[in-house]
Amino acid sequence: MVVKFDIQNLNAWFGSKHVLKNISMKIEEEAVTAIIGPSGCGKTTLIRCLNRMHEITPGARVSGRVLFNGVNIYSNGVDPVIVRRKIGMVFQKPNPFPMMSIYDNVAAGLKLNGVRNREILDAAVRRSLELANLWDEVKNDLSKSGASLSGGQQQRLCIARALAVEPEVLLMDEPCSALDPIATAKIETLIRNLAENYTVVIVTHNMQQAARVSDYTAFLYLGELIEYDLTKQIFENPKHELTERYLTGEFG
Amino acid sequence: MDYYKFRVFKNRLMQFLVYIALFSALIPLFSILYEVVARGFSAINLEFFIKPTPTVGEVGGGVANAVQGTLITIGLAFPIGVPIGLMSGIFLSEYGESKLSVAVRFLHDVLSGIPSIVIGVFAYALITLSIGFSVTAAAFALAVIMIPMVTRTTEEALKLVPMSIREAAIALGIPRWKTTITVVLSGAKRSIVTGILLSIARIAGESAPVLVSMGFWRWWFAGLNRPAANLALNVFIFAMSPFENWVTLAWGSALVLILLVLGISVATRVFTRERY
Numbered sequence: 001m002v003v004k005f006d007i008q009n010l011n012a013w014f015g016s017k018h019v020l021k022n023i024s025m026k027i028e029e030e031a032v033t034a035i036i037g038p039s040g041c042g043k044t045t046l047i048r049c050l051n052r053m054h055e056i057t058p059g060a061r062v063s064g065r066v067l068f069n070g071v072n073i074y075s076n077g078v079d080p081v082i083v084r085r086k087i088g089m090v091f092q093k094p095n096p097f098p099m100m101s102i103y104d105n106v107a108a109g110l111k112l113n114g115v116r117n118r119e120i121l122d123a124a125v126r127r128s129l130e131l132a133n134l135w136d137e138v139k140n141d142l143s144k145s146g147a148s149l150s151g152g153q154q155q156r157l158c159i160a161r162a163l164a165v166e167p168e169v170l171l172m173d174e175p176c177s178a179l180d181p182i183a184t185a186k187i188e189t190l191i192r193n194l195a196e197n198y199t200v201v202i203v204t205h206n207m208q209q210a211a212r213v214s215d216y217t218a219f220l221y222l223g224e225l226i227e228y229d230l231t232k233q234i235f236e237n238p239k240h241e242l243t244e245r246y247l248t249g250e251f252g
Numbered sequence: 253m254d255y256y257k258f259r260v261f262k263n264r265l266m267q268f269l270v271y272i273a274l275f276s277a278l279i280p281l282f283s284i285l286y287e288v289v290a291r292g293f294s295a296i297n298l299e300f301f302i303k304p305t306p307t308v309g310e311v312g313g314g315v316a317n318a319v320q321g322t323l324i325t326i327g328l329a330f331p332i333g334v335p336i337g338l339m340s341g342i343f344l345s346e347y348g349e350s351k352l353s354v355a356v357r358f359l360h361d362v363l364s365g366i367p368s369i370v371i372g373v374f375a376y377a378l379i380t381l382s383i384g385f386s387v388t389a390a391a392f393a394l395a396v397i398m399i400p401m402v403t404r405t406t407e408e409a410l411k412l413v414p415m416s417i418r419e420a421a422i423a424l425g426i427p428r429w430k431t432t433i434t435v436v437l438s439g440a441k442r443s444i445v446t447g448i449l450l451s452i453a454r455i456a457g458e459s460a461p462v463l464v465s466m467g468f469w470r471w472w473f474a475g476l477n478r479p480a481a482n483l484a485l486n487v488f489i490f491a492m493s494p495f496e497n498w499v500t501l502a503w504g505s506a507l508v509l510i511l512l513v514l515g516i517s518v519a520t521r522v523f524t525r526e527r528y
Contacts, residue, residue, distance in 0.1 A: 081427050098417070099441070109425065161420075
């Protein structure tokens with residue numbers, strides 16, 4: 001496997017609360033890795049450590065190493081802003097920029113980083129919306145507000161926005177938890193397609209979703225990595241008793 | 253069933269009381285408006301808007317110099333008060349969890365509670381004493397009054413922008429400062445502009461600090477180190493004068509002031525209309 005992320009002894013805190021304990025795992029390139037576990041187990045914190053979003057919360061702290069393409073993103077002299085351009089993120093609740101049109105939402109990352117050329121922007125907007133399977137639905141309404149779309153469309157808009165800056169990785173934090181089953185199915189198909197060219201790490205509390213979309217699954221419990229393997233392996237033949245009990249719905 | 257009737261009765265009674273309260277609140281507003289319009293309207297004609305303050309005994313005259321002076325004073329206060337207020341507001345909202353920001357927030361509260369006459373005396377001591385009664389001193393006093401208003405409304409407006417919007421921008425690899433001035437400020441633009449326009453409306457009607465730091469002036473604008481005429485002071489000085497002509501001008505000035513404030517409120521509404 002080609003390793004995209006090599007996480008080594010990662011610990012994270014909110015103030016004095018120790019939320020991630022000595023996580024070590026490798027994440028494969030151009031595959032989908034799901035992170036599952038009960039509420040409050042540190043799933044979200046783990047992916048927020050992968051693009052240095054954890055540290056923007058006041059009082060939050062990280063130790064350990066996260067090698068991205070072999071380079072530790074936590075070493076001195078690494079600019080978190082550059083890290084975040086390479087590693088995009090989609091959030092739990094769709095959060096399009098409210099004052100901007102659909103076009104501007106998708107173009108925001110490029111525009112605010114100084115791209116002015118109209119042709120480049122047009123092409124990037126179209127490419128990203130097509131990748132997010134949203135182009136056909138909005139191509140005639142690009143100047144409308146992003147907030148005018150339905151919840152599922154807004155989430156795909158947010159995916160397009162993240163893709164427009166051409167990241168290598170897409171981190172998704174429970175991207176379907178606010179969506180209905182049809183919108184969820186669309187996004188799951190999209191995730192499978194994206195895995196051809198992108199590394200996707202998805203947090204989900206929906207085990208079926210993890211089974212449907214992911215190649216690898218990591219099970220987190222109380223901030224510790226309990227088990228990490230091929231998704232098929234985890235679901236069919238879990239090695240750890242805790243994993244099995246969680247997957248059979250005994251707790252969580 | 254009886255209990256239901258009792259509830260309906262209670263509902264009607266409370267509605268009635270609410271309407272009573274509403275009308276009692278509107279009575280002073282409409283009686284002021286009626287009085288000012290009725291008396292001020294007769295003062296208004298073309299001459300009123302193009303001529304300066306008349307001398308004693310002169311017939312006619314107008315408030316053109318006072319409109320000019322008021323606009324110049326506001327124009328001078330604006331570039332001092334707005335940037336300082338805006339930036340303080342951004343600081344408090346975006347970087348606001350330190351000891352410094354707690355102190356800044358507290359001091360702004362204190363500043364906004366200081367009577368405007370005291371700020372006028374402050375401007376007098378700081379500026380009037382060195383360069384004389386002047387439009388500069390008045391503008392300074394008004395700017396000081398503006399700062400806490402603009403700061404507070406900016407802070408409140410920015411705090412209403414959800415954290416998830418900031419995170420979305422930061423996750424796109426947009427630096428923090430750029431996130432603030434583009435995504436966050438544009439999300440709060442309407443409320444901030446409203447706050448600024450309302451603070452202008454407020455200082456346009458201030459009389460006490462203007463009187464102390466600049467004083468009354470009957471002529472056209474004559475330089476930054478000289479006083480300028482002022483609508484609010486017109487009302488004060490003219491209304492107390494024994495000359496009928498001046499008293500009429502006082503009502504006219506009051507009407508112009510009210511129209512100015514009304515115009516600003518309408519402009520606020522128009523500017524802040526939903527775009528989508």
